[in-house]
Amino acid sequence: MIEAVGLTKRYGAKTAVHNLSFQVRPGTVTGFLGPNGSGKSTTMRMILGLDQPTAGHVTIGGHPFRELPNAPRQVGALLDAKAVHGGRSARNHLLSLAQLAGIPARRVDEVLGVVGLQQVAKQRSKGFSLGMGQRLGIAAALLGDPQVLLFDEPVNGLDPEGILWVRNLMKQLAAEGRTVFVSSHLMSEMALTAEHLIVIGRGQLLADMSVTDFISHNSADFARVRTPGTEPAQREKLTAALTEAGGQVLPEPDGALRVTGLPLPRISDVAHGADVRLWELSPHQASLEEAYMRLTQGAVDYRSTNDQKAGLQPAMPPGYAPPPVIPDVPQQGWYAPPPPGQNPYAAAPQAPAPHPGGPAPVPQAPAQQPVAPPAAQQPPVPQAPQPPAAPPAPQAPATPAAPTKPEDTR
Amino acid sequence: MTTPYQQQPHVPQAPGRQLGTYTSPIAVRRATFGDALASEWTKIRSVRSTMWTLGVLILLLVGLGLLIGFVVRSQDGHIGDTPVLSLGFYGVLLGLLCVITLGVLTISSEYGTGMIRTTLTACPSRGRILAAKSVVFFLLTFVIVAIATTLVAVVQASLVRNAPTPSGGEWLRATLGISLYVAMVGLLSLAVGALIRHSAGSITVMIGVVLLPLVLALFMFTDSLSGVREFLLNYSIPSQLGAFYGATVSDSGPSGWDPLWIMTGITAVALGGAFLSLNSRDV
Numbered sequence: 001m002i003e004a005v006g007l008t009k010r011y012g013a014k015t016a017v018h019n020l021s022f023q024v025r026p027g028t029v030t031g032f033l034g035p036n037g038s039g040k041s042t043t044m045r046m047i048l049g050l051d052q053p054t055a056g057h058v059t060i061g062g063h064p065f066r067e068l069p070n071a072p073r074q075v076g077a078l079l080d081a082k083a084v085h086g087g088r089s090a091r092n093h094l095l096s097l098a099q100l101a102g103i104p105a106r107r108v109d110e111v112l113g114v115v116g117l118q119q120v121a122k123q124r125s126k127g128f129s130l131g132m133g134q135r136l137g138i139a140a141a142l143l144g145d146p147q148v149l150l151f152d153e154p155v156n157g158l159d160p161e162g163i164l165w166v167r168n169l170m171k172q173l174a175a176e177g178r179t180v181f182v183s184s185h186l187m188s189e190m191a192l193t194a195e196h197l198i199v200i201g202r203g204q205l206l207a208d209m210s211v212t213d214f215i216s217h218n219s220a221d222f223a224r225v226r227t228p229g230t231e232p233a234q235r236e237k238l239t240a241a242l243t244e245a246g247g248q249v250l251p252e253p254d255g256a257l258r259v260t261g262l263p264l265p266r267i268s269d270v271a272h273g274a275d276v277r278l279w280e281l282s283p284h285q286a287s288l289e290e291a292y293m294r295l296t297q298g299a300v301d302y303r304s305t306n307d308q309k310a311g312l313q314p315a316m317p318p319g320y321a322p323p324p325v326i327p328d329v330p331q332q333g334w335y336a337p338p339p340p341g342q343n344p345y346a347a348a349p350q351a352p353a354p355h356p357g358g359p360a361p362v363p364q365a366p367a368q369q370p371v372a373p374p375a376a377q378q379p380p381v382p383q384a385p386q387p388p389a390a391p392p393a394p395q396a397p398a399t400p401a402a403p404t405k406p407e408d409t410r
Numbered sequence: 411m412t413t414p415y416q417q418q419p420h421v422p423q424a425p426g427r428q429l430g431t432y433t434s435p436i437a438v439r440r441a442t443f444g445d446a447l448a449s450e451w452t453k454i455r456s457v458r459s460t461m462w463t464l465g466v467l468i469l470l471l472v473g474l475g476l477l478i479g480f481v482v483r484s485q486d487g488h489i490g491d492t493p494v495l496s497l498g499f500y501g502v503l504l505g506l507l508c509v510i511t512l513g514v515l516t517i518s519s520e521y522g523t524g525m526i527r528t529t530l531t532a533c534p535s536r537g538r539i540l541a542a543k544s545v546v547f548f549l550l551t552f553v554i555v556a557i558a559t560t561l562v563a564v565v566q567a568s569l570v571r572n573a574p575t576p577s578g579g580e581w582l583r584a585t586l587g588i589s590l591y592v593a594m595v596g597l598l599s600l601a602v603g604a605l606i607r608h609s610a611g612s613i614t615v616m617i618g619v620v621l622l623p624l625v626l627a628l629f630m631f632t633d634s635l636s637g638v639r640e641f642l643l644n645y646s647i648p649s650q651l652g653a654f655y656g657a658t659v660s661d662s663g664p665s666g667w668d669p670l671w672i673m674t675g676i677t678a679v680a681l682g683g684a685f686l687s688l689n690s691r692d693v
Contacts, residue, residue, distance in 0.1 A: 026431075026432070045527075045692070048527075048530075048531050049530075049534055050527055050530060050531070050692060050693050051692040051693075052690075052692060065534055066534040066535075067534075068534065069440070070438055070440055070441070071531075071532075071533070071534045072441070072531070072532045072533065073434065073436075073438050075531070076531075077531050079527055079528070079531070080524055080527065082523075082524060083523065083524030083525055083527050083528050084523060084524075084525055084528065085453075085457060085519060085520070085523045085525045086523060087457040087458050087459065088453070088456045088457055089456065092452060092453075092456035095452050096449045096450075096452040096453045096456070097449070097528065097529075097532045099445055099448040099449035099452055100441065100445055100446055100449035100529065100532045100533045101441050101445070101532050101533065102439045102440065102441035102442065102445045103436065104436070107436065140528060140532075143532075144434070144436075144532075145434035145435070145436050146434070147432045147433070147434075176432050177431040177432035178432045
């Protein structure tokens with residue numbers, strides 16, 4: 001049992017961890033999630049007494065780590081796979097730790113067997129791959145056969161077989177009644193391994209709940225509905241009918257509709273009542289990754305930008321126009337529908353062809369159709385919203401108006 | 411999105427599963443200081459840098475000592491009033507640099523590699539780690555230097571026969587005394603390594619401490635600085651080494667066993683600082 005109360009760590013003016021309180025219980029794998037720089041490793045170091053908290057305290061089994069009787073027999077930790085002296089062999093590294101903790105030397109060979117490093121036990125750990133380093137770190141954590149285990153990013157650099165092994169190991173250790181606290185960036189891995197989650201962002205607690213609760217709290221499930229791509233009018237008809245029936249409808253970039261607020265059978269009934277055929281009606285359950293992204297959107301410290309290579313490109317020949325920027329799918333609200341009234345699609349229809357001052361996307365759709373054929377004649381500029389397979393023939397009557405529209409030639 | 415999550419009261423665990431019931435089948439025994447000594451011995455013997463620095467140390471002590479002995483003998487062995495055992499001084503001065511390096515590396519390599527976090531997770535008592543490292547390093551260095559200097563002293567005394575026979579006290583100081591002193595300087599390096607936590611930085615500081623006072627003194631020509639010059643000449647580490655052989659630059663400096671007490675005091679202060687720093691700082 002790990003218990004943190006009001007844990008705070010400041011480095012000068014920067015607050016790495018702020019007033020963090022949580023409990024990690026025995027018998028389950030508890031996942032510790034957060035974006036880069038959110039304070040996960042700092043928290044782990046404070047649990048292990050390596051860093052002194054600025055305020056608050058953290059105890060393991062009721063004692064601060066540094067006051068634990070027989071600490072190495074009660075707590076095992078993998079903090080950093082590279083935290084070994086590279087010049088020492090794997091076996092000597094573990095032997096020195098075992099001697100320090102008063103653990104019999106034959107235990108070293110046991111844990112080497114558990115992590116599968118017997119063959120390289122005599123080699124210097126400098127030559128180890130990241131995955132082998134992780135295995136050595138896990139061996140060190142298991143050395144004292146402790147009741148509380150902390151792992152910081154244990155699957156980093158492991159091969160698929162190793163990831164599966166770590167997953168089963170964590171579950172098995174927890175099933176034996178131990179406290180297992182694992183940090184990771186790999187959401188899919190956490191979804192499979194952990195039962196309970198502690199999520200922090202910018203050093204503050206964002207969530208402390210079971211994985212299933214976390215997903216249902218932080219995401220909305222929706223249904224994906226696709227009408228025949230050849231008959232755009234049907235899509236508009238269905239959108240109107242579903243909205244009338246109380247659902248919220250969002251167009252997806254590829255022409256499908258994302259429907260929330262209506263159960264699947266009801267959607268089917270509404271479509272039947274509106275005399276609209278469906279090509280797809282599928283439930284979509286949010287994954288842990290989507291729920292996590294949605295929760296931590298505001299707490300990400302390090303964001304990537306596009307590499308512009310400004311000033312490094314050769315000068316453009318005269319008369320050359322830079323390729324038009326393809327409007328991307330809006331990232332906001334991509335992982336799950338935003339709350340009602342904040343629909344980014346409705347506010348600024350970016351995915352369909354921009355129509356300044358045009359009507360709302362729903363009535364606009366018929367007018368978009370003439371746009372598609374000229375766009376298809378410009379291969380480098382794929383028009384994302386239109387299904388590429390849409391045959392131009394049925395739209396032929398409407399095309400004559402298209403070439404005269406200046407805003408279409410983006 | 412960033413509003414702190416409101417913590418909900420925890421749902422009690424399902425009945426039937428007891429909390430924290432895992433007990434290891436391996437017999438639990440409290441770790442002792444002896445365990446820490448064994449661990450530090452494993453650490454120090456299992457890295458190549460130890461073998462290299464100690465190898466070079468032995469080479470310098472024995473090689474240079476024998477070489478000088480043979481050179482003096484080939485010159486008819488006339489060294490006048492100079493005590494014959496002082497011929498071992500040159501090897502010891504150069505070997506001191508190896509001892510400094512090993513002393514610093516004993517602790518700073520743990521910081522450089524991050525191993526210190528693994529070590530302190532396996533043993534939360536930081537004072538025990540520092541003490542075990544100090545004891546293991548000091549004994550190892552002392553034993554090696556003592557054997558090498560004794561060997562060199564015996565060979566030199568037998569090679570150079572025209573010089574006065576050394577007394578028992580001179581023998582003791584040139585072997586046991588000098589070994590204790592060299593190991594103590596190594597221990598000071600270990601303390602400096604624990605304070606600075608960086609190998610290259612600590613080694614540079616220690617080499618500066620050993621060599622620079624003498625160099626500074628050489629360039630102090632002004633009369634007004636003569637007091638400082640005198641002090642630096644008397645108390646620089648090479649001068650203190652010379653005092654063990656009775657071969658000092660001037661007669662006013664430390665003599666006999668004095669340098670050992672001086673160095674022990676400095677090292678004790680540095681180790682105390684290292685202990686306080688290790689206990690209070692984050693690693």
